[in-house]
Amino acid sequence: MFENKDTSRTSISQLGEFGLIDHLTKNFKIKHETTVKGIGDDAAVIASEKDQQLVVTTDMLVEGVHFDLSYMPLKHLGYKAVVVNLSDVYAMNAKASQITVSIAVSNRFPVEALEELYAGIETAASIYNIDVVGGDTTSSTTGLVISITALGQAKKDNIVYRSGAKANDLLVLTGDVGAAYLGLQVLEREKQVFKVNPKSQPDLDKYTYIIERQLKPEARQGIAALLNELEVQPTSMIDVSDGLSSEIIHICKNSKVGCNLYEDKIPLDPQVIATCEEFELDSTTVALSGGEDYELLFTVSTEDFPKIKGNPHLTVIGHMTQESEGMHLITRANTKIPLVARGWNAMKED
Amino acid sequence: MFENKDTSRTSISQLGEFGLIDHLTKNFKIKHETTVKGIGDDAAVIASEKDQQLVVTTDMLVEGVHFDLSYMPLKHLGYKAVVVNLSDVYAMNAKASQITVSIAVSNRFPVEALEELYAGIETAASIYNIDVVGGDTTSSTTGLVISITALGQAKKDNIVYRSGAKANDLLVLTGDVGAAYLGLQVLEREKQVFKVNPKSQPDLDKYTYIIERQLKPEARQGIAALLNELEVQPTSMIDVSDGLSSEIIHICKNSKVGCNLYEDKIPLDPQVIATCEEFELDSTTVALSGGEDYELLFTVSTEDFPKIKGNPHLTVIGHMTQESEGMHLITRANTKIPLVARGWNAMKED
Known part of the structure; x- marks a missing residue:
C-alpha cells in the first residue's frame, strides 16, 4: 500500500510556514457536514449533531521515543499517528469525525x-472517514514531533467510560495482542544486523503480520457499530x-x-507464538505488557x-470480581498471580 | 504575580508517566457544566450548549524556536502557551471553555x-475560566515542546471568519502593537550582556510594559462581550x-x-516609541511586523x-477597498506603499 519513491529535495524554507x-x-477534502470550517481560519468550526456529546483526545509522538525513522x-x-488517536475516540464508543495535526520538524527534513x-x-483520514480541520507546522531544533487531537461524537447514553464495570461482568477483547511489540523486536534486531552488514537482505516474510501491527496498526472503527447491531452496551471500555x-x-x-x-483465553496470533519461541520470550508476558x-x-x-x-472479533478473556478480591491472572496451571502494570516502556528498560 | 522559588529536584522517572x-x-478544577468528563479516560467528553457551534484551534511551542528558557x-x-491558543478562539468571536495540554520534555527537567x-x-485556566480536559506527557530526546488545543463555543450567527470583510468596512484594532517584539529585543540584549558579565544587574524598569507583553501576554477575552454590548457584529476578525x-x-x-x-493611526505605547529610538528601529516596521x-x-x-x-479599547486604523485597489500603507507623508507580509521570524532573519 505504501511505497517509497526517490524524489528531489525541496527545503522547507523555500515554501515558508504558510506556504508549507x-x-x-491542499488535497485534503472535507467529508463531514459537521465540519463547518476546516483549515484556513483562526480556528476550525464544528457543528454538533443533535443530542450528541463531543469527545476529544490528544496524543503526541516524538522521534527517538515513539518512533525510529x-x-x-x-x-x-503519518498513518499510525492518526490511528492511535482514533483508537481513543473508539474506546469511548464514539464515532471519530475530525482531527487537527501539529508537527514540529527540523530542517533536515x-x-x-x-x-x-x-x-x-x-x-488514514480517507480510510477512517475523518476531516483534517486544523493544525500547526513549526520548526524544531532536532527531530520530528507530531501532535494530533481527535474529535468525535456520540449520543450521551452510548458513551462508555472506564468506570462502569461491575463485579461479574465479562471482560472482552477484540482481535489479538502482543504482535505490535514483537514486530518492534524484529525491526530492532534487523536494524542492528544492518549496522554490522549494510548489504544484508533480511527475509521478513514470516513476520509480516507482527511487523504490520507495529508499522501500520489499525484502530477498531467497526466495534461501536458491531456492538450496536448485537444490542450490547458495554459497561466500560x-x-x-x-x-x-x-x-x-x-x-x-x-x-x-x-x-x-485467564491466561489460556488471551488471543495470540500464531506468528506471535512462533516469534516468542524464537526470541525466547514468554508469550503471556508479551501479551500482557506489549502494548x-x-x-x-x-x-x-x-x-x-x-x-x-462465538463472535470471531470478540474473545471473553476473564470476568470482573469484587474490588476486595484484587486483580489476578489465572495461569494455565490454575495458579493465581497478581496482575501488575508494566507498559512497553517499562519492559524495554528491563 | 509569578515568583521563582528554589526547590529540590525530583526526576520524572521517579513518578512515571501516569503518576506524572x-x-x-491534581489541582485542576472543572468549572464548566459542558465539561462532562475531563482528564482520566480515553478522551474528554463535552456537551454542546444549545444552538452553539464548536471552535477548535491548536498551537505548538518549541524550545529554541518559540521560547528561550x-x-x-x-x-x-505555561501561561503564554494557553493564552496564544485562547487568542485564536476569541478571534472567532467565540467563548473559550476547554483546553488539552500535551508536553514532550527531556529528563533534564x-x-x-x-x-x-x-x-x-x-x-491562565483560572483567569480565563478554562477547563483543562486532557493531554499527554511524554519524554523528548531534547528540549521542551508544548502542544495545546483549545475548544470554544459560539452561536452559529455570531462566529466571525476572516472572509467577511467588504469594501469600505472600517479596519479596527484592539490595544496597541509592536511591544512584544521589542520586549524580546530587550531580553535578547540582556542575555548577551549576561554572557559577557554574569554579575551585571540589568535595570529593566523602563521596559516593564514591553517585557510583560513578551513574557506574559494576555488574550482579548472581553472583546466578544464588548462588541455584543455595543451591538456591533464584525464582518471579519x-x-x-x-x-x-x-x-x-x-x-x-x-x-x-x-x-x-494609515500609519498615523497605528496605536503605539510610549515605551514602544522610546525603545524603538533607543534601538534605532522604525516604529512602524516594528508595529507591522513585530507579532x-x-x-x-x-x-x-x-x-x-x-x-x-472614542472607545478606549478600539482604534480605527484604516478601511477596506475594492480588491483591485490592492493593499497599502498610507504613510504620515501621505505616500502610498504596498503592504508586505513579514512575520517576526522573517524580520529576525534580516
Whole structure:
C-alpha cells in the first residue's frame, strides 16, 4: 500500500510556514457536514449533531521515543499517528469525525519527506472517514514531533467510560495482542544486523503480520457499530495502547472492581507464538505488557454473553470480581498471580 | 504575580508517566457544566450548549524556536502557551471553555520544573475560566515542546471568519502593537550582556510594559462581550500573532478586498516609541511586523462607526477597498506603499 519513491529535495524554507501548510493540506477534502470550517481560519468550526456529546483526545509522538525513522517509513508514521488517536475516540464508543495535526520538524527534513508524512495522514483520514480541520507546522531544533487531537461524537447514553464495570461482568477483547511489540523486536534486531552488514537482505516474510501491527496498526472503527447491531452496551471500555495488564488495571481502578484474567483465553496470533519461541520470550508476558495493539478492551453484563458468544472479533478473556478480591491472572496451571502494570516502556528498560 | 522559588529536584522517572500526569493536574478544577468528563479516560467528553457551534484551534511551542528558557520563566511559558491558543478562539468571536495540554520534555527537567509550567497553565485556566480536559506527557530526546488545543463555543450567527470583510468596512484594532517584539529585543540584549558579565544587574524598569507583553501576554477575552454590548457584529476578525501587516493581508485575501492602512493611526505605547529610538528601529516596521501582540484585528461596517468611536479599547486604523485597489500603507507623508507580509521570524532573519 505504501511505497517509497526517490524524489528531489525541496527545503522547507523555500515554501515558508504558510506556504508549507497550504502545500501539505491542499488535497485534503472535507467529508463531514459537521465540519463547518476546516483549515484556513483562526480556528476550525464544528457543528454538533443533535443530542450528541463531543469527545476529544490528544496524543503526541516524538522521534527517538515513539518512533525510529530508520525503519518507520514517514507515510506509515503519518498513518499510525492518526490511528492511535482514533483508537481513543473508539474506546469511548464514539464515532471519530475530525482531527487537527501539529508537527514540529527540523530542517533536515525536505518538503518531500513531509509530503510522505501527510500522504499517510491523508490515507488514514480517507480510510477512517475523518476531516483534517486544523493544525500547526513549526520548526524544531532536532527531530520530528507530531501532535494530533481527535474529535468525535456520540449520543450521551452510548458513551462508555472506564468506570462502569461491575463485579461479574465479562471482560472482552477484540482481535489479538502482543504482535505490535514483537514486530518492534524484529525491526530492532534487523536494524542492528544492518549496522554490522549494510548489504544484508533480511527475509521478513514470516513476520509480516507482527511487523504490520507495529508499522501500520489499525484502530477498531467497526466495534461501536458491531456492538450496536448485537444490542450490547458495554459497561466500560478502554483501548489497548500501553499493554493489556495496564489497561485491565485502569478499568478495575476506575470501576472499583477486581478481575480474574485467564491466561489460556488471551488471543495470540500464531506468528506471535512462533516469534516468542524464537526470541525466547514468554508469550503471556508479551501479551500482557506489549502494548500498541490498539484493540478494544471492554466489559459486558453476563446477560449479554449469548449475544457475543462465538463472535470471531470478540474473545471473553476473564470476568470482573469484587474490588476486595484484587486483580489476578489465572495461569494455565490454575495458579493465581497478581496482575501488575508494566507498559512497553517499562519492559524495554528491563 | 509569578515568583521563582528554589526547590529540590525530583526526576520524572521517579513518578512515571501516569503518576506524572496525575501529579501535575491534581489541582485542576472543572468549572464548566459542558465539561462532562475531563482528564482520566480515553478522551474528554463535552456537551454542546444549545444552538452553539464548536471552535477548535491548536498551537505548538518549541524550545529554541518559540521560547528561550534563559529568560522565559516556566510559569510564564505555561501561561503564554494557553493564552496564544485562547487568542485564536476569541478571534472567532467565540467563548473559550476547554483546553488539552500535551508536553514532550527531556529528563533534564525535574518534576519541579514541570510543576512551575503547570502552575502557569493553571493560572491562565483560572483567569480565563478554562477547563483543562486532557493531554499527554511524554519524554523528548531534547528540549521542551508544548502542544495545546483549545475548544470554544459560539452561536452559529455570531462566529466571525476572516472572509467577511467588504469594501469600505472600517479596519479596527484592539490595544496597541509592536511591544512584544521589542520586549524580546530587550531580553535578547540582556542575555548577551549576561554572557559577557554574569554579575551585571540589568535595570529593566523602563521596559516593564514591553517585557510583560513578551513574557506574559494576555488574550482579548472581553472583546466578544464588548462588541455584543455595543451591538456591533464584525464582518471579519483575526488575532495579531504574526504581525499586523501579515494579519491584514490574511483578511484581505480571504475576503477578496483591498485595504488602506494609515500609519498615523497605528496605536503605539510610549515605551514602544522610546525603545524603538533607543534601538534605532522604525516604529512602524516594528508595529507591522513585530507579532505576538495577541490583539484582535477586525472589520466593521461604516454604519457601526458611531458605536465604536472614542472607545478606549478600539482604534480605527484604516478601511477596506475594492480588491483591485490592492493593499497599502498610507504613510504620515501621505505616500502610498504596498503592504508586505513579514512575520517576526522573517524580520529576525534580516
